[in-house]
Amino acid sequence: MAGKLYLVPTPIGNLGDISRRAAETLAAADFIAAEDTRVTVKLLNHLELKKPMVTYHRHNCGTAGPAILRRLEAGETCALVTDAGTPAISDPGEDLVALCAAQGAEVEAIPGPCALTVALSVSGLPTGRFTFEGFLPLNKKNRRAQLDSLRAEERTMIFYEAPHKLRSTLEDLADVFGPDRPMAVCRELTKLHEEVLRLTIGEAQARYAAQEPRGEFVLVVAGRPPQLEEADGQGALARAEQLRREGLSLKDAAARAAEEFGVTKRTLYNPMLDQES
Numbered sequence: 001m002a003g004k005l006y007l008v009p010t011p012i013g014n015l016g017d018i019s020r021r022a023a024e025t026l027a028a029a030d031f032i033a034a035e036d037t038r039v040t041v042k043l044l045n046h047l048e049l050k051k052p053m054v055t056y057h058r059h060n061c062g063t064a065g066p067a068i069l070r071r072l073e074a075g076e077t078c079a080l081v082t083d084a085g086t087p088a089i090s091d092p093g094e095d096l097v098a099l100c101a102a103q104g105a106e107v108e109a110i111p112g113p114c115a116l117t118v119a120l121s122v123s124g125l126p127t128g129r130f131t132f133e134g135f136l137p138l139n140k141k142n143r144r145a146q147l148d149s150l151r152a153e154e155r156t157m158i159f160y161e162a163p164h165k166l167r168s169t170l171e172d173l174a175d176v177f178g179p180d181r182p183m184a185v186c187r188e189l190t191k192l193h194e195e196v197l198r199l200t201i202g203e204a205q206a207r208y209a210a211q212e213p214r215g216e217f218v219l220v221v222a223g224r225p226p227q228l229e230e231a232d233g234q235g236a237l238a239r240a241e242q243l244r245r246e247g248l249s250l251k252d253a254a255a256r257a258a259e260e261f262g263v264t265k266r267t268l269y270n271p272m273l274d275q276e277s
């Protein structure tokens with residue numbers, strides 16, 4: 001019988017966040033594939049587990065991946081872990097899952113800690129629709145192209161960033177989205193020095209101009225406020241204002257004009273509110 005690859009999330013800073021199911025899966029696996037065995041052995045010691053380990057990381061995934069797949073095909077079970085968080089999210093676990101999927105090997109994901117969901121949930125920004133952008137490309141041109149593609153993005157955007165690149169990333173974010181765009185800088189989540197700053201991009205720049213960025217960061221940036229389609233929007237707004245003058249409440253005027261012009265209420269309500277305040 002073929003084996004299975006288990007994706008086992010590990011704490012992103014607080015050992016208490018390992019789940020019972022994650023620990024049981026590690027205990028039951030035939031072997032563990034770890035990004036860095038020195039990091040994982042600390043977790044195994046905490047769980048009082050001893051397990052055979054192989055490494056699977058960015059620099060050996062081309063050969064380690066097929067080797068793990070062969071062991072799965074021979075009937076073994078493997079628990080894939082990274083240094084922290086959910087395997088396959090911004091790490092090479094993604095390639096191993098794709099390889100297993102392509103070769104018909106079974107993969108099961110155990111839910112658990114992930115920096116992006118922790119940051120999004122605590123950010124105070126809209127969570128209904130979001131886009132995870134991972135690490136921006138290192139290459140300046142590709143990085144700029146990725147950010148340019150997000151200029152009109154209305155969903156909340158989530159970025160991973162290393163401390164030594166934080167300042168230049170904030171500069172790029174300010175260029176593309178403007179210094180007044182709200183964001184949350186989520187640092188050292190679940191750790192002793194956890195910090196969540198809810199501010200604008202410009203304020204974050206000022207803060208980190210004065211203070212050396214240290215630790216691990218997730219940046220959560222508000223999406224662009226919904227914009228009116230020029231033609232429909234202007235007509236709808238004018239109609240809403242007319243209805244307002246006729247005595248309708250702001251909410252009802254926006255709703256009626258939105259319905260008549262086939263635009264969303266929100267695109268009218270906010271500009272009307274601005275005009276009246």
Ligand code: SAM
Pocket residue numbers: 012013082084085086087088089090091113114115116159160161162186187188189190191216217218
């Ligand atoms: N797979 C991991 C996950 O589920 O979040 C992410 C791996 S990625 C290689 C590492 C990045 O995640 C860090 O550079 C940082 O942006 C983010 N990260 C991980 N732990 C964090 C923490 N405790 N606080 C803030 N950001 C964290």
